[in-house]
Every structure is written in structure tokens, then in C-alpha cells.
Amino acid sequence: MKQNGKMIYAQSSDIKSCTYLEYRKDMKKKSIAELEVLEWIEGKVKGMYPSRHVKVYKSGGDKFLWFLRQGGISRDPDFIAEVDDERMEIEFQYTGGDIQKDSIFDFKISKVGKKIKGETKRVPKNVLFLYLFQEAQIKFAFMDAKWILSNGKEGVAPAWGNREVYKISGRQLLTKVAQDPSLEQIWRFINAKLFLLDFQHELIDMNKEKLSHLLQGVVDEEKIVKIIPKNIESFFEVCFILDSFNKIPQNANLWLIYLLIYITPEILLEEISKIVYCVDFLYSKIQLKTNEIGSLVEKIKNLIEKVKSFEKKDGSYVSSIEVSPLEETRYAVFSINLLEDLIQDMIFYYSVSDLRPVKKIYENVKNVEKTFGFLKEIK
Secondary structure (H helix, E strand, C coil), rough: CCCCCCEEECCCCHHHHHHHHHHHHHHHHHHHHHHHHHHHHHHHHHCCCCCEEEEECCCCCCHHHCCCCCCCCCCCCCEEEEECCEEEEEEEEECCCCCCCEEEEEHHHHHHCCCCCCCCEECCEEEEEEEEEEECEEEEEEEHHHHHHHEEEEEHHHHHHEEEEEEEEHHHHHHEEECCCCHHHHHHHHHHHHHHHHHHHHHHHHHHCCCCHHHHHHCCHHHCCCEEEEEEHHHHHHHHHHCCCCCCCCHHHHHHHHHCCCCCCCCCCHHHHHHHHHHHHHHCCCCCHHHHHCCCCCCCHHHHHHHHHHHEEEEEEECCCCCCHCCCCCCCCCHHHHHHHHHHHHHHHHCCCCCCCCCCCCCCCCCHHHHHHHHHHCC
């Protein structure tokens, strides 16, 4: 798979030791918040420049991707603000607690200022920093790079590998803190979606438990990569084992196309979750050909509509009377999660125009708060 040259990949053991799916779950947490707060940020920037044309968007625009193929981070800012012909970067952070006077907030030096040849001091970049405070839910603070350069003390951040940072005290930051009651609704959606993310990802651990005897019984890892499975269940078991061993099947493109045959009008949510898992696994290992792109795009559309058709008024999902609504809902949210990942990945890497870009994570869950409420009540 051809990689974007602007991307840099981390070599840290924590990323190397987790599966691709586990890594993406971690990357998605901040992105959920970023996409929920995007419209609010645009409104705030418009308020700063009332007589000018303002547009705010994620770096990458419709091609924004919340995970990279091989782990790591990119140098891109979180948001771009266009104010008339001027381009400004916005960096976003949120903290789980409220702001305290003795708190310390770190800002990477490379994000705040740039070195100019012949100058001893850094010149502030055209960047705005935004902090949200989760515990208060209505508090926020905007700071420009010039203010951070003037008020920050140079130091290092152990949590970021001892990177050089400017340190701002909570006492200083409090001078920039403002309130906005509209943030409460945004935080409700963020927290509901973070709950859905953890809830649906439990399916991976549940499957690890169910398939532990198969994982332990694998003697010849090379043998299982050669034969195309014969049904949905065996496809899922083999792909799950291969993923656990970080193996790639032979003729993976053929496996993917063969797997799509099992997507029928009669398919149920548990089957969908297993097919989507396998498609996601195989897709991440191959370079799609033109005809394969078209086939996969149509199946992604079909699967999303199929999952949505099973949603009930209380936010649960039901496709079978033989499975509990709790587990059916887990299958549905899990499937939506991976299908949205596939959509953004295909838009990013293959410039697919037949898929609608994902503007907010879990946007294909019709009523996030109802689904969240149903799960909280039943769990």
C-alpha cells in the first residue's frame, strides 16, 4: 500500500504491540471529540472575525483520516481556519478534569514557534490553541502562539518522550478561560460515543475468549494462509487467527472478493459483524484493483443500509429473536465502526467519490443518545 509522504510513523513498543484494530480504537478517541466540536469552533472563529469570511475544517478536509496504516502521527494541525485569504492552524486538546491553579499545561515548542536564521528567539506561528475541560463541560480557552511564547517557560514533557515544550500554569491559563453552555450538549455526544467505542470493542476480547482454543492449537501458521475458507464462520476464525499472528493470507485479494459473496439480503447482524471484521482485516493487507474498488464500495453501501434497517425506536438493534438485543446492538455498532473506517480509508487512499465522507464518527448510528441510553440501562 502506497503511503503518504507527509506521514511519520512511531516506533514505540506500545503501538507495535497492539493490533491494527486496537491501535485505531485509541486513535479514534480524540477524533470523536474533534469532529463533534468542529462546528462549534467555526462559530467561535467567526465571532473573532465578525466582518470576514471564515471557514474551518479538519486537516485533509473530506479525506481526513483518524488513523495511519502503520501507527504513529502526522505533522498536520488538527484544524485549518481560512479567514478571508489568511490561513491559520488550530491545535486542539481536551483534559478530563477541571482547570486548577497549580496545573501545568504543555505546548510543544515546534508547534508554537519557528526558528528564523540570525534570530535568537523563536517567531510565533500563525496558530491558535484550544483547550476544553471535560469536568466543567462548559469551559474552554483559546490561546495564540504569541501569548504562549510570552508567558510560557521552557521545559520538557516526560509523557511526550521528554520533548521540549513551553509550560503554562493553570493560574496563567485561567486568564484565558471562558464559558459556553452549548458545550454541554457537545460533551454529551462525545461521552456517549466514547462509551459506544469501548462497548463495541469488547467484542474483540469476547472473540479472543471464544477462539482461545483455536489460537492455542495452531501448530502450522503457514498452512492456514493457503486455503480459502468455505463459509462465514470459518472465514472469521481464520482471519481472526491470522490477525493474532500478524500473518497475511496468500491471494488475499481473492479472499476479499470471495468473502463479499456472503453478503446477501437475508444476512443478520452477527454475520455482518464477522464479515465486516474479515473485510477490514483483508483490506488493510492489500492494494485494491480498480474492479475490486467498485465491488467493495457497493457492498459497503449495502451493509450500512442493512445495519441501519435493524435499528429500533429505543436505539437498540434487532435482527434475530435468538440473540439478545444487547449483543445485537454490539454487533451493529461494531459493524458501523469498521464500515466508517473503511469509507474514510478508501476516500483517503483511493480517492473514491462514490462514498459519502464521514463527518462525525458513528454518524450512521441514527440516534446516538438513545442507543447510549439503552445500553446504559440494560448494562
